[in-house]
Amino acid sequence: MKTILSGNEAIARGAFEAGCLVACAYPGTPSTEILENTLQYKEINSSWAPNEKVALEVAIGASFGGGRALCTMKHVGVNVAADPLFTLSYTGVRGGLVLVAADDPEMHSSQNEQDSRNYARFAKVPMLEPSDSRECKEFTRLAFELSEQYDTPVMLRSSTRISHGKSVVELGERVTGLPVPKLEKNPAKLVMLPGNAKVRHPLVEQNLVNLSKAAVTMPFNRVEMRDTSIGIITAGICYQYVREVLPNASTLKLGMVHPLPHDLIREFAAKVDVLYVIEELDPFIEDQVKAMGIPAIGKEIISLCGELTPGRLRAAFKIPQASESAAEKLPGRPPNMCPGCPHRGVFYTLNQLKAYVTGDIGCYTLGFMPPLSAMDTCVCMGASIGMATGVTKVVSAEEKKKVVAVIGDSTFLHTGINGLMDMVYNNAPATVIILDNSITAMTGRQDNPASGFTLMDQPTNAVQIPLLCKALGVKHIRIINPLDLEETKRVIAEEMERPEPSVIITNKPCVLIKREEVFQKGPVYAVDADACTGCRACLKIGCPAIEWRPAGDGSKKGKAYIDPLLCTGCDVCRQLCKFGAIGGVK
């Protein structure tokens, strides 16, 4: 049956068809939907882990137990999972293990654009790179087979345009007859002490040599001879742009980007007049081709930064293109926190208190945007707390009071706990605000260990964050309603003054939560136009439901208006109005 699937849906389908039994991940754009789709296959046990390291370790266990396992993450998640990954290549697998890394060239939704292919080489793991949804499915199946055949984890690299692009896929059946998982002891292979690891390492190196040779004839590495004046080595989404823009060029399309099929590359290079390597981000293939002594052109014409597009590729080859008509200057439309978002009042308050806010990764990173403008640092998942500790180690006693770390519930559980442990252990006098909205919101409302439900929607233990903080040794734990501005300001100000570590936890859920018992819309608010003086105080929270309506006489006068379709009745704007002009509609 033919159907249209996204790359992520196709990877999930490929895992299903490959007989995968376990899928584990931490959500991260653009990888999140893979696990949301393995969920539909009852044969696969799908679960969210608190972070990517744990996700990979769960997949490793499933593999060592004899089952096929899938683990997925965004590119920066591989940094978190790198520790087990680098030794997993030594142990190898029992059941096939496939690790999907979804890169984000152009940083559509990420803090950097690291190139995951370097991890494949660094960790000595083979890597496949599909160029559309059909290949996402086929390569995922194949990755499981290669994993078992070569006794190694296999990485599958996607990117935003692959994961979130859709194309036509032919569905297949799930394989049958795989061995039934059961315990089998093999400590010499699976206990990586120096004595055992020294035996394993040469095998890993030999494996890569063997794969490089075998890859010469593997069908996913494909030579397409056309006009031989230009030859192009490419892979992944870049192949599609090459076919679009240079339809007559000869291509070597690599389905496996590590290890490279050296003999095939030499053979192809010899057949063409000029060799190009077209790849996004790092010169990963290009450097290796040049190291083989083969002249090639790559990063001389293709940027190291951002994603490739047909237009950018045309420009690189100086191919004339439809002149883009000039864009009219228009007001921008950046993303914004939702109407009623419980984070809004906290950032409004932090701005008022002139706090130095070490931030973290989540919807609340939007607290950086004006008019809230209350975030001063953001580096990676969980970093807010460690950074706050570090800042207090160097600034004056008076400035220490300004330091506040802000982190979401899911991010705290991901990698924030260790930071808080350190803050208490080393007695850093900063304040930590845990914005507990009961969900992993930014990536699309995924459950997490504190939400009380699993990915498969089973009720489960919900981590009690206040008790966890107490166990870490935090003496001052305050729980606040972030929709109450007076309380929010009073408590944050008190804790900032305190020369000891303290934690403030907000207790209002995300407005997008689907479970009705968790979030309920309040009565909608409206502005009494007679009472509104046009002071603009309510505009300072940047709520999308509140609109400034100019008087229309050319003056700066006007009045506020609340869109009843967008208002959730959170009550924050009412508290900002000194004239009592905002109230609930009866």
Add this chain to the structure above:
Amino acid sequence: MSDKITNILLVGVGGQGILLASEILSEAAMLAGFDVKKSEIHGMSQRGGSVVSHVRFGAEVFSPIVPEGEGDILFGFELMETARSLPLLKQGGSVVANDLQISPPSVLMGQELYPEGLVERIKARFPDFLLVDGQRIAADAGNVRAANTVLLGAVSRRLDIAEEFWLKALEKMVPPKALAVNKLAFQQGRAL
């Protein structure tokens, strides 16, 4: 079937249902026997930011994103976003846009005005411009939320995909209880 690839851009504001509309369009194209690819960005841009979805169909499609300046049809769900994406359209391309304004943050906060005269300026550059009062027509059909389907109907007239495939795609992608209203909304749009 010719080698010609049809390039469609669907643009608007996160939360407007653009992804569903592009899925219905892709499904209809596939049912009609075309190769189809589509691409868009999820994540940050869903929080009320600008959204651009690319749909391409033809005998064999390579790039999932429409090459810059080669869009055949710009399908706008909001006026300012329609204007913003005009550079993606080829000379002589078509514009089908919803007559709807959604203020961005700077306008909500009173720092800028929503630009005036957009309709006239779009029309001056792209004479094949159909402005649709999607909300009103959808409300008349029975549900204001079917505005996207009205627009889809209007776009469908400009594409080489038979009506039966559109209806099949709607049946597959729209929840059963909303299907009757959406089919009516589609027909109303197609009749424009």
